[in-house]
Amino acid sequence: MQESIAISLLAIVLIPFCLSPLLTIQSAAISRPPPAAIPCCGLSPSYTSHWYAGAVWASSNQVTSTKLTTEIKIPSELPPSGDFYYVLVSVFDNGGSYDQLGISADFGVWGLTYSYTSNACAGSPTYYYNPGAISLKPGITYTFKMTFISGTLSFEVFQGTNQVWSLSVKTGGTYFVLANSYCGYYNYTDYEEVYYTTYQPYPSDSSGAGFNFMFPVNKYYSSASFHSASWYAFLSGPAPTGVSTTISKQRVTVLNT
Secondary structure (H helix, E strand, O other): OHHHHHHHHHHHHOEEEEOOOOOOOOHHHOOOOOOOOOEOOOOOOOOOOOEEEEEEEOOOOOEEEOEEEEEEEOOOOOOOOOOEEEEEEEEEEOOOOEEEEEEEEEOOOEEEEEEEEEOHHHOOOEEEEEOOOOEOOOOOEEEEEEEEEOOEEEEEEEEOOEEEEEEEEOOOOOOEEEOOEEOOEEOOEEEEEEEEOOOOOOOOOOOOOOOOEEEOOEEEEEOOEEEEOOEEEEEEOOOOOOOEEEEEOOEEEEEOO
């Protein structure tokens, strides 16, 4: 049953979206834009009115991995009907796809979000994504897993030990590349990416998305065992002054209130 649901979702609601790092996102014209890669390292920003806050891989070493696991706690209240933003774990794979899994504040509901890409390192990535594959329950901590097996990327989401959703895709990759950056973008990250919030006029308000977001668990599988990720905080784009990120070992918390 899970396979048939995943296949129908992919066929019906997969949204390709092309975005150049040099292209300005016109948020007013795009109601549900993709979770765009975060420019760094000399690339021109791809934002004018949206921003990112979170944590990026802190090590100067590059590590390969076939499994990533994170947890995200959903706020106990639904997001406002005018809000749209993402809260995600993201990483590039060795095929050049930017692979992402997490949640969205999707105009009044918490949605499950996945995304992968083609041509990301060629300067004009195409995003294959769904901001609301299913609705998620307020107040619940979900586990998000991305796994490569024999060249297939599996996205999986669990509530406790119960799998609530899954999807398998081909990205051209066979493993994740854990690094601080990859072809001009931040790479392995926990973060929020905010397009629209009810806090206006934006971004002069000192608040951000209106909720704090916790990633209490961040683990990757490498050399036949799981390891805890290490991070440092970043802000990118015109983030409000009240937004910050705290880090305690593998735990990441993005503070908006």
